[in-house]
Amino acid sequence: DKYKEGLSKTRKSFSEKINDLVARYRKVDEDFFEDLEEVLIAADVGVTTVMELIEELEMEVKRQNIKDTNEVKQVISEKLVEIYQGNDDGSEETSLNIQKDDLTVILFVGVNGVGKTTTIGKLAHQLKSEGKDVLLTAGDTFRAGAIEQLSEWGKRAGVDVIKHSEGSDPAAVIYDGIQAAKSRNADVLLCDTAGRLQNKVNLMNELAKVKRVIEREVPNAPHEVLLVLDATTGQNALSQAKTFSQATDVSGIVLTKLDGTAKGGIVLAIRNELGTPVKLVGLGEKITDLQAFDPNAFVYGLFA
Numbered sequence: 223d224k225y226k227e228g229l230s231k232t233r234k235s236f237s238e239k240i241n242d243l244v245a246r247y248r249k250v251d252e253d254f255f256e257d258l259e260e261v262l263i264a265a266d267v268g269v270t271t272v273m274e275l276i277e278e279l280e281m282e283v284k285r286q287n288i289k290d291t292n293e294v295k296q297v298i299s300e301k302l303v304e305i306y307q308g309n310d311d312g313s314e315e316t317s318l319n320i321q322k323d324d325l326t327v328i329l330f331v332g333v334n335g336v337g338k339t340t341t342i343g344k345l346a347h348q349l350k351s352e353g354k355d356v357l358l359t360a361g362d363t364f365r366a367g368a369i370e371q372l373s374e375w376g377k378r379a380g381v382d383v384i385k386h387s388e389g390s391d392p393a394a395v396i397y398d399g400i401q402a403a404k405s406r407n408a409d410v411l412l413c414d415t416a417g418r419l420q421n422k423v424n425l426m427n428e429l430a431k432v433k434r435v436i437e438r439e440v441p442n443a444p445h446e447v448l449l450v451l452d453a454t455t456g457q458n459a460l461s462q463a464k465t466f467s468q469a470t471d472v473s474g475i476v477l478t479k480l481d482g483t484a485k486g487g488i489v490l491a492i493r494n495e496l497g498t499p500v501k502l503v504g505l506g507e508k509i510t511d512l513q514a515f516d517p518n519a520f521v522y523g524l525f526a
């Protein structure tokens with residue numbers, strides 16, 4: 223399926239290396255764990271997460287008295303899912319918070335180039351094929367070409383785009399988007415925002431203002447604030463996530479370009495170090511290449 227196909231680069235490097243380790247060591251000892259640590263770090267699982275994982279693995283190996291490296295493989299995948307799910311019972315809601323009868327407002331944040339516009343286009347297409355009336359708002363009034371690009375995606379997905387001219391106030395565009403959505407009884411409003419990080423104070427002020435407008439105009443909105451991150455940027459994505467989490471309440475992560483990296487382990491690092499769920503993953507450039515994130519399928523995809 224799409225999921226497995228999109229993860230093929232990560233799967234190839236990751237499971238090849240693990241299999242290689244298992245064949246080389248046969249017996250579980252300290253050196254085995256040291257090499258395993260390296261494989262995990264190379265897959266961008268993140269140092270903190272790797273340390274935690276190795277510690278848990280060592281305990282589990284002792285507890286079950288495992289000697290054979292082949293058996294450890296199974297424990298690794300179990301622990302990866304556990305790590306992803308954190309300390310909760312695994313029933314965490316990873317699906318989008320879409321309202322049944324009222325307008326749903328979703329705000330997208332993230333730096334330029336991560337795939338924000340593309341993701342909005344893909345999600346618009348997906349929601350529309352589910353029968354929802356979707357509207358887009360071109361809230362990135364800063365980057366040259368951003369409005370035009372969102373309009374293109376609007377055309378592709380067959381949904382309308384509310385826009386102002388370049389350089390105008392993003393909060394004003396989003397206000398207009400909300401009014402348009404209300405007057406036509408739209409189901410979902412997807413709002414783009416500017417992604418400059420050079421000036422953190424500006425970014426925070428702008429996001430805060432946009433959020434205030436949404437909160438004032440629609441009860442309980444925004445229903446999601448999705449931070450879009452580029453998986454190919456590895457640990458850099460993690461530091462972006464930290465910056466944005468300080469600027470606004472992020473409810474979920476969209477991890478794009480997982481198809482373009484062998485370091486898909488970043489999913490685990492993000493989840494474990496930020497505590498924010500990954501809700502969607504981008505697995506290609508096509509309009510259909512967006513999938514809901516499923517931790518079990520993900521970890522299975524790494525080993526399959």
Ligand code: GDP
Binds near residue numbers: 336
């Ligand atoms: P924005 O500046 O954040 O709005 O980024 P764009 O949406 O313009 O995307 C930047 C580039 O990344 C474009 O060339 C997209 O086609 C590409 N892109 C976005 N998502 C994905 C993905 O999931 N996989 C791949 N391979 N490319 C993607």
